[in-house]
Amino acid sequence: MKFECFATTIMGLEDVAARECREILGVEARPDVGKIFFEADEDDIIRLNLTSRTIHRIFVLLSRSRAEVLDDVYRAARSVDYTGFIGADQAFAVKGERHSKNKPFTSMDMAAAVGRAVIESFRERTGVRLRVNLDNPDVQLYCLIRDSELLIGLDTTGKSLHRRYYRVYHHRAALQPSIAASMLMLSGWRREEALLDPMCGSGTIPIEAALMALKVPPGARRLSDLALNKLKFIDGDRVREIAEELEAEVDLGFKPRIIGSDASPKSIKGAIMNAETAGVLNAIRFMMGDVLKLGGWLDEKPSHIIMNPPYGIRMGVRKIEEFYQKVCTSIRNAAPDARLTVIVSKPVVFGRALESAGYIIESRRQIMYGKLNAFIIMATPR
Numbered sequence: 001m002k003f004e005c006f007a008t009t010i011m012g013l014e015d016v017a018a019r020e021c022r023e024i025l026g027v028e029a030r031p032d033v034g035k036i037f038f039e040a041d042e043d044d045i046i047r048l049n050l051t052s053r054t055i056h057r058i059f060v061l062l063s064r065s066r067a068e069v070l071d072d073v074y075r076a077a078r079s080v081d082y083t084g085f086i087g088a089d090q091a092f093a094v095k096g097e098r099h100s101k102n103k104p105f106t107s108m109d110m111a112a113a114v115g116r117a118v119i120e121s122f123r124e125r126t127g128v129r130l131r132v133n134l135d136n137p138d139v140q141l142y143c144l145i146r147d148s149e150l151l152i153g154l155d156t157t158g159k160s161l162h163r164r165y166y167r168v169y170h171h172r173a174a175l176q177p178s179i180a181a182s183m184l185m186l187s188g189w190r191r192e193e194a195l196l197d198p199m200c201g202s203g204t205i206p207i208e209a210a211l212m213a214l215k216v217p218p219g220a221r222r223l224s225d226l227a228l229n230k231l232k233f234i235d236g237d238r239v240r241e242i243a244e245e246l247e248a249e250v251d252l253g254f255k256p257r258i259i260g261s262d263a264s265p266k267s268i269k270g271a272i273m274n275a276e277t278a279g280v281l282n283a284i285r286f287m288m289g290d291v292l293k294l295g296g297w298l299d300e301k302p303s304h305i306i307m308n309p310p311y312g313i314r315m316g317v318r319k320i321e322e323f324y325q326k327v328c329t330s331i332r333n334a335a336p337d338a339r340l341t342v343i344v345s346k347p348v349v350f351g352r353a354l355e356s357a358g359y360i361i362e363s364r365r366q367i368m369y370g371k372l373n374a375f376i377i378m379a380t381p382r
């Protein structure tokens with residue numbers, strides 16, 4: 001059966017998620033604010049949860065309407081038939097998210113109204129009063145209002161897919177893996193090409209690159225905690241079969257040329273622990289090294305450099321500008337042909353550093369990264 005679905009992702013990277021969805025499922029996906037819309041059947045929903053690198057959560061769309069007041073939210077939720085999605089013996093919860101300043105209700109009010117509507121709709125159809133369990137529900141519903149558009153969805157993912165199975169070492173400035181994967185996709189890097197992240201911290205960019213190169217399905221590696229296991233319209237045998245098919249496609253024999261380096265021994269130790277947990281330690285060369293002295297120790301010229309330099313929040317503007325200048329010059333001298341894909345919070349300062357080191361900025365896009373506005377810049381040597 002085909003369902004209208006939507007999936008959430010990082011704001012500013014919706015087109016990348018839509019492209020990935022198209023590649024995995026072969027369906028048209030339409031980018032929207034912080035999410036994409038597409039049609040999918042049960043197998044597609046399973047496959048996307050197990051393989052996507054850029055998507056956070058995948059929902060079956062139950063209702064899409066306009067809502068100005070709380071009563072509109074209630075009415076929209078009340079008109080949905082939940083009996084195909086929630087078992088009479090299952091407990092549910094509703095999570096509300098409000099991205100509209102001028103609405104006369106809170107996200108909690110919204111969640112409560114949808115909760116009441118679900119119970120009443122289900123009781124009318126079956127005579128059964130559904131249980132609510134906010135801490136450990138079998139089925140989680142989600143209602144989101146942005147401006148006046150209301151979406152009600154059934155969560156098939158649970159804990160967001162960007163929470164990868166391999167993060168045993170937590171770097172205090174770690175990049176979200178879904179952003180790292182998106183940067184790799186945007187960069188145009190192909191798995192045969194040499195790649196360097198010279199400020200790799202806990203190794204997110206090299207690990208995501210290795211997972212891509214070896215075709216490891218990240219969601220399949222945390223199969224047991226995906227919400228779809230408890231959904232009655234999803235066949236548990238199909239989940240296992242698709243996970244096995246995907247695992248059989250993992251290309252452990254492939255030897256990518258990926259280097260991750262950092263000046264901090266603690267970070268490199270942590271990156272090695274993460275890569276080992278990810279099962280890709282053999283696919284990455286981790287090295288200790290100062291990016292400012294790259295020319296002195298780099299023994300393979302990369303065609304792509306993808307990196308997440310310190311945001312320099314606690315450094316003064318002058319100091320961070322000076323540091324970025326030195327980083328760009330060092331990289332330009334040590335890897336003169338490499339294409340750069342960088343995430344920074346000060347695009348103007350980093351842009352100046354790039355241009356003075358002889359790079360042409362090809363593109364710059366803004367993304368929302370937690371509460372931080374960040375920018376992905378792509379540059380090529382002049």
Ligand SMILES: C[S@@+](CC[C@H](N)C(=O)[O-])C[C@H]1O[C@@H](n2cnc3c(N)ncnc32)[C@H](O)[C@@H]1O
Pocket residue numbers: 171173174175176198199200201202203204205261262263264267289290291292308309310311
């Ligand atoms: C924002 S963090 C990178 C986080 C990483 N992307 C992750 O997901 O864990 C920046 C990293 O740059 C490293 N760094 C700072 N100055 C450096 C230098 N001169 N040479 C190499 N690494 C440096 C820091 O040790 C830190 O791990």
